[in-house]
Amino acid sequence: MRLASLLFFISSGGAPSLVSSQPFANCDLSSYYSTLEKSPQQTSREKMHNLIKSTHRRELPYTSSSEQDVWDGLLATDTDATGQLIQLIYGDKEVPAIPYGNNNKCDLWNREHVWSRSRGVGKEGMDNTDLHHMRPADCNVNVARSNKNFAQCGTVDKLSNCESPAHPEAAADTQKDKNSFLPPASKRGDVARAILYMDLRYDGDDPDTENLVVSDCPEEVPNGAGIGYLSQLLQWHLDDPPDEGEKNRNEEVCTNWQGNRNPFVDHPELATAYFGTPRPLPQNGAGYSCSGPTTPPPTNDPPTKDPPPPTPPTNDPPIASLIITGVIDGPRSGGLPKAIELYAWPPTNDPP
Secondary structure, three states, X not given: OOOOOEEEXXXXXXXXXXXXXXXXXXXXXXXXXXXOOXXXXXXXXXXXXXHHHHOOOOOOOXXXXXXXXXXXXXXXXXXXXXXXXXXXXXXXXXXXXXXXXXXXXXXXXXXXXXXXXHHOOOOOOXXXXXXXXXXXXEHHHHHHHOOOEEXXXXXXXOHHHXXXXXXXXXXXXXXXXXXXXXXXXXXXXHHHHHHHHHHHHOEOOOOOOOEOEEXXXXXXXXXXXXXXXXXXXXXXXXXXXXXXHHHHHHHHHHHHHHOOXXXXXXXXOHHHHHHOOOOOOOOOOOOOOOOOOOOOOOOXXXXXXXXXXXXXXXXXXXXXXXXXXXXXXXXXOOOOOOEEEEEEEOOOOOOO
């Protein structure tokens, strides 16, 4: 694992912080995807997964007093140009970057796992500190979101249980009910792309990780590693495309912190290629259908072999069967009936 060298500096708030002085190579947009055999748009899901996994060259500690950790990463990725204000993901507002942390008053910003820890992300493993889904959040709004799935009210709960905003300190257009949380409109695409990245990045092969799956039926995902709701996240991704701030953040995470990029920020069309299209919104809390056969989303994978040629048409008559449908004036078993009733199947058009 390659570790960038560290450079200490004193932040505007007087708290020591860390920045990288040795960025990772090949993180610019033109170079990062150059090792793929095809263009990103033509690359299979499996090969894109391999790329973002193999280039994830650094695992940050969650908290450390001696080396760069997630706090330092967020101070670099989510602050304004001055470094004095930090953007909160669910409040959709800026607050002083210093001080920060967790305290009994819950009056500071803290670290939000967009893919909740209790939904497959543990306290160990690279997914726990992956900056592509770690965001600063108001402590109280973070508590209000808890581990709820992402969706608008009325998806799996009665509309009468909806609260808007989700918390007095949350953005005005947020919502929550017993099962769902709706981020502010300006951040819904950011949340969606973070979730899609986590599904693509983590398949359970890394130590202390699960196979993370975003789904319209998250409770059916094995090992409690599902989050929802895929259809609404896909729609948010379309409605709120990446802006310059999100693109710059993607660049910063790769160059100075992890070495890998979020492909859904760089190439938004991959979301449909890998996950399919959104299903219609459920009505009156009915939820999404989770029973019966499902059609897997497109994978963008090339076919493994040529399909078999079609069977040429023939002029042979269809094969028919004679079916005994009744016994007339006689026993069905034992003895001889006087007559039996026969039908030919399939029926023919022959005249009587």
